[in-house]
Amino acid sequence: MSTARTFLTQIAAILAKDIRSELRSKQTWISMGMFALLVLVIFNFAFDLRVDNKAAVVPGALWVAFIFASRRGLGRTIAAEQDGGSLDRLLLCPVDRKAIYLAKLLGNLLFIGVVEIVALPIFAALFDVPLFVGQLIPIVLLGTLGVATIGTLFSVMAAATRARELLLPLLVFPLIVPIVIAAVRATGSLLVPGGANEPPWLGLIIAFDIIFLSLATLLFQYVIEE
Amino acid sequence: MALAKRETRIEPQSTKAPPRAGVPVASLILGGLSFIGMMISIWMIFLYAPTEAVQGDVQRIFYFHVPMAWIGMLAFGIVAVGGIGYLIKKDERWDWVARAAAESGAVFITLAIILGSIWGKQTWGTWWTWDPKLTAVLVLWFMYIAYLMLRSYMGRSTSSAYAGAVLAIVGVIDVPIIYMSVQWWRTLHPGPEVANGDLPASVVLTLMVALVTFTLFYSFLMVQLYNLQKLQAQAQRLRAHVEYGLED
Amino acid sequence: MTFDRVGTSLNRSSDSSPVPPTSNYNQSSPAQSDAAFSDASDKIHMVEIRTLKKSYALKPVLRGINLDVRQGERVALLGANGAGKTTLLRILACLTRPDRGTVFILGLDSVQQAQQVRALIGFVAHQPYLYPELTALENLLFFARMYAVKQGRERAVTLLQRVGLERRMHERVGTFSRGQVQRLAWARALLHSPRLLLLDEPDTGLDQQGHELVNALLTEHVEQSGSVLFTTHQLERVLPLAGRVVILGAGRVVFTGETANVDLDALQRTYQRATV
Numbered sequence: 001m002s003t004a005r006t007f008l009t010q011i012a013a014i015l016a017k018d019i020r021s022e023l024r025s026k027q028t029w030i031s032m033g034m035f036a037l038l039v040l041v042i043f044n045f046a047f048d049l050r051v052d053n054k055a056a057v058v059p060g061a062l063w064v065a066f067i068f069a070s071r072r073g074l075g076r077t078i079a080a081e082q083d084g085g086s087l088d089r090l091l092l093c094p095v096d097r098k099a100i101y102l103a104k105l106l107g108n109l110l111f112i113g114v115v116e117i118v119a120l121p122i123f124a125a126l127f128d129v130p131l132f133v134g135q136l137i138p139i140v141l142l143g144t145l146g147v148a149t150i151g152t153l154f155s156v157m158a159a160a161t162r163a164r165e166l167l168l169p170l171l172v173f174p175l176i177v178p179i180v181i182a183a184v185r186a187t188g189s190l191l192v193p194g195g196a197n198e199p200p201w202l203g204l205i206i207a208f209d210i211i212f213l214s215l216a217t218l219l220f221q222y223v224i225e226e
Numbered sequence: 227m228a229l230a231k232r233e234t235r236i237e238p239q240s241t242k243a244p245p246r247a248g249v250p251v252a253s254l255i256l257g258g259l260s261f262i263g264m265m266i267s268i269w270m271i272f273l274y275a276p277t278e279a280v281q282g283d284v285q286r287i288f289y290f291h292v293p294m295a296w297i298g299m300l301a302f303g304i305v306a307v308g309g310i311g312y313l314i315k316k317d318e319r320w321d322w323v324a325r326a327a328a329e330s331g332a333v334f335i336t337l338a339i340i341l342g343s344i345w346g347k348q349t350w351g352t353w354w355t356w357d358p359k360l361t362a363v364l365v366l367w368f369m370y371i372a373y374l375m376l377r378s379y380m381g382r383s384t385s386s387a388y389a390g391a392v393l394a395i396v397g398v399i400d401v402p403i404i405y406m407s408v409q410w411w412r413t414l415h416p417g418p419e420v421a422n423g424d425l426p427a428s429v430v431l432t433l434m435v436a437l438v439t440f441t442l443f444y445s446f447l448m449v450q451l452y453n454l455q456k457l458q459a460q461a462q463r464l465r466a467h468v469e470y471g472l473e474d
Numbered sequence: 475m476t477f478d479r480v481g482t483s484l485n486r487s488s489d490s491s492p493v494p495p496t497s498n499y500n501q502s503s504p505a506q507s508d509a510a511f512s513d514a515s516d517k518i519h520m521v522e523i524r525t526l527k528k529s530y531a532l533k534p535v536l537r538g539i540n541l542d543v544r545q546g547e548r549v550a551l552l553g554a555n556g557a558g559k560t561t562l563l564r565i566l567a568c569l570t571r572p573d574r575g576t577v578f579i580l581g582l583d584s585v586q587q588a589q590q591v592r593a594l595i596g597f598v599a600h601q602p603y604l605y606p607e608l609t610a611l612e613n614l615l616f617f618a619r620m621y622a623v624k625q626g627r628e629r630a631v632t633l634l635q636r637v638g639l640e641r642r643m644h645e646r647v648g649t650f651s652r653g654q655v656q657r658l659a660w661a662r663a664l665l666h667s668p669r670l671l672l673l674d675e676p677d678t679g680l681d682q683q684g685h686e687l688v689n690a691l692l693t694e695h696v697e698q699s700g701s702v703l704f705t706t707h708q709l710e711r712v713l714p715l716a717g718r719v720v721i722l723g724a725g726r727v728v729f730t731g732e733t734a735n736v737d738l739d740a741l742q743r744t745y746q747r748a749t750v
Contacts, residue, residue: 006622013619017605017612024607024646088569089603093620094592150396157389161379170375171393174368175400177361178407185411199410208403215396222313222388226570466532 010095014103015110022111032111036069036119040126058129059187063180065119066140067147070112071169074151087224101152101220105213108148116140134190135202142205143183149209150175153216156223178208250453256446263439267432275432284348287341289432293440295338295363299401301331301444302366305373306398309391318459321387324394325377326451330444332370339367358409365404369397382462518581520545520670520701521566526575528561535561537725539575543670543701548692550712550733551705553722554749559705560600562722563672566703567597579670593621596668598676602659606648610639610658613647614665621666633661637687652679660691671695673704677711689715709742723748 043061090100120140124131151172158168186201271289278285308324311317342360343353354360373393380386425433521543528536536558543549553559564570565577568588577584579591597603604613611630618626634640637657642650647658656679663671676688692702692715706712712719713733721729721744728748 009619009622013616017608017616020612021605021607088601089605090620091569092567092592092595092597092603093617094589094622095620096589153392153396157376157380157392161376167372167375167379170368170372174365174372175396177365178400178403181407181411197413199413201410204403204407204410211399211403212396215399219392219395223385223392226385462532466529466534470533 007096007099010093010099011103011106014090014095014100015106018103018107019110022107032069032073032115033118035072036065036115037122039065039068040119040123044126054127054129055188055191058127058191059184062120062123062187063143063184065123066112066116066144067173067176067180069115069119070108070144070147070151071172073111073115074108074148074155074168074172091224091226097221097224098217100224101217105148105152105216108152109145112144112148113141116144129191131190136187136190139183139186139190139202139205142202142209143179143186146179146183146205146208146212147172147176149212149216153220153223156220179205182208252449253446253453256442256449260439260443260446263435263442267436267439270432270435274428276426276428281349284345287345287348289436291338291341291345292433293437294334294341296437297440297444298331298335298338298363299366301327301334302370302394302401303398304448305331305390306394309394312387313391318387319456321390322452322455322459323448324387324390325455326448328370328373328377328390328394329451330447332367332374334444335363335367335370339363356408356412358405358412361408362401362405366397366401369393369401373397382459518545519543519578520547520580521703522576522578524576526562526565526577527573528558528565528570529573530561535725536565536572539722539725539727541720541727541730543703545669545701546696546699547718548696548702548716549704549718549720550716551703551720551722552707552709552712552745553705557722557749558725559722560674563597563599563674563703563705566670567595567599567672568592569597593666594669595672596663596666596670597672597674598656598659598663599672599674602647602655602662604647604655604658604662607646609644609646610634610650610661611643613658614661617662617665623666626665629665630661633664634658636691637661638683653681653684656680656684657687660688664691664695667698669700671700671702671704673702675706676704677706677708709738709745712741713738721745721748 040061043057043064120131120136123129151168154171154175155168158164158171161167182201182204185199186205189198189201267289271286275286275289277283304327305324308320308322308327311320312324342363346355347353373390376393377386377390380389519542521541523539523541526536526539526541527534535556539558539562551559551562561570565572566579566584568584568591571585579594582591582594584591605616608616611634614630614633615626617623618630623629631640631643634643637660639654639657639661642654647655650658671692677685680688695702702716704716713736716733718730718732719736719741720727729744
């Protein structure tokens with residue numbers, strides 16, 4: 001088997017195992033989903049989303065909900081390895097550490113993605129906004145990829161410390177500021193199409209994803225090895 | 227085997243000859259130059275530079291604020307360089323540089339933000355504004371805090387050094403992107419900006435002198451902090467020898 | 475008696491196998507051992523450790539280990555708790571890196587060529603390195619994919635039968651008893667036909683059947699010119715099981731010798747002295 005094929009097989013194997021484990025534990029999805037919905041409802045009360053200012057606030061509320069919900073899910077796959085019996089189970093195998101990272105990233109993406117898929121229609125209904133237009137799916141997908149890329153990398157670091165819960169958001173939130181800005185603005189321009197001056201937000205998200213996905217894949221081996 | 231640990235890798239001894247106890251040349255030179263520079267700067271800032279027409283004397287904060295902000299940003303670059311050096315060379319001295327730069331840089335950036343905030347309040351009536359520069363600097367401040375907390379929690383170990391290096395590398399590449407994204411955002415909703423129009427020559431000169439002075443002072447601090455890191459590492463090694471016997 | 479097969483092999487050369495003898499438990503001089511190697515590949519040691527040092531949390535655990543393990547050799551590693559046995563195994567398994575020194579496994583550097591080395595190692599440790607929420611078969615299938623084992627499913631089922639778990643192969647490992655978990659850990663370790671088996675106190679928590687199984691597995695492994703390095707506290711078990719004994723004391727090798735040449739009392743005295 002060529003190394004490239006082995007690489008992909010290993011990613012698929014780790015991903016499949018993680019999905020299977022999560023399905024059997026049933027914890028993460030439900031809590032993440034409920035959390036996202038709670039945030040949306042609270043935003044409704046906090047901002048009193050009446051018709052006229054909806055377009056301005058709704059995208060922000062949506063992405064805050066996504067980011068806070070993803071916070072819960074981000075550390076999950078790594079924590080599951082450790083709580084169960086340490087990452088050693090995985091590190092013992094002759095698997096490229098990049099493959100471990102990509103598998104964990106895909107797992108995180110999947111978990112957060114499912115929550116988003118559920119939350120979006122509910123969101124659109126709750127606030128009566130025509131959300132499913134134009135490039136919504138790419139924006140949500142690529143924005144989430146940016147958050148998950150950073151989050152997966154740092155969840156390993158934070159997990160090694162006592163203050164896991166505090167440190168992970170502190171590490172991740174400053175770094176994902178460009179994603180937050182771009183994703184919110186891009187989603188907003190779906191509701192209220194911007195003028196000719198609207199910057200290429202989706203392009204920024206894509207650039208961010210490419211840069212940090214490459215970087216994180218290369219750097220992951222340094223944070224995971226003992 | 228859980229990952230949570232505070233291990234310390236007993237590093238191989240530096241291959242350089244042990245430093246002779248004697249005159250700390252770098253410190254003296256930098257310290258002396260900094261002192262002279264400070265004297266000159268203070269004279270220039272308070273006496274030489276012209277009083278700004280609109281803002282009055284408060285504007286002189288500018289000469290402290292700007293160099294400190296620049297150095298605070300430069301320092302983060304040094305943290306990243308130290309991190310890259312450590313990843314490549316695995317020599318703990320690179321990590322000492324990174325930690326020294328992080329500690330000093332955090333202080334400088336904090337002071338820069340505070341001074342800038344005071345200046346802003348006096349000048350425009352607000353403590354804060356979300357213009358691109360300030361926002362980027364604020365995020366940078368958070369990154370410093372995250373770095374220091376991470377290093378603190380992970381202790382003195384190889385994994386701690388690696389984690390710090392990764393954070394610094396990701397951060398240093400991210401900051402320009404953050405700046406750009408905020409700038410794009412603000413062009414749609416322009417707000418009060420730290421606009422510096424054409425400045426008279428004396429102002430520019432004073433600013434340059436202040437910048438050089440603070441850089442010298444910063445270098446002086448870096449040397450001290452680096453030596454502090456070195457001493458801490460050596461103390462750790464000695465403690466280990468005393469407690470557990472010599473390695474060989 | 476279950477040890478017979480193992481015990482008698484110490485007293486005769488292993489010429490019952492069609493493979494040319496790669497090791498001789500009876501050798502008493504290095505010259506004789508060299509003569510036993512018939513082709514170049516056998517001259518490479520399975521394990522070659524030079525001045526290995528490792529510290530954890532300020533404390534030096536390994537202070538300069540020099541150790542060789544030949545192909546087909548069974549080495550018992552003795553030592554008090556904290557002497558560095560587990561650390562040594564973890565370094566050999568490429569789970570952690572040495573601070574100083576070199577470790578070569580079949581000529582491969584365990585740091586620079588870690589991925590290749592990992593494929594050669596089977597590790598049965600205190601922790602089973604299994605996923606409790608998955609079934610026994612799912613666990614083995616997962617590791618088969620990770621180790622790129624050819625015909626992974628067949629191999630997994632074969633091993634499950636070998637360790638006597640085929641009836642529970644579709645049950646979650648979390649429901650297994652300690653002994654069953656150990657057996658599955660053995661299956662996992664042997665899945666990819668490793669050249670070097672590392673065992674951390676393999677005799678704990680096993681019933682009589684478990685002991686017999688372990689002996690049989692070890693014998694099969696060695697017959698295929700694999701090597702074994704195992705740690706243990708129980709000296710009585712060492713002599714029949716191992717060809718060579720190494721005692722670690724305070725992070726150093728304080729004794730090494732062929733089991734054929736030492737008796738239990740002398741060994742015990744040396745052990746006491748070393749672990750004081």
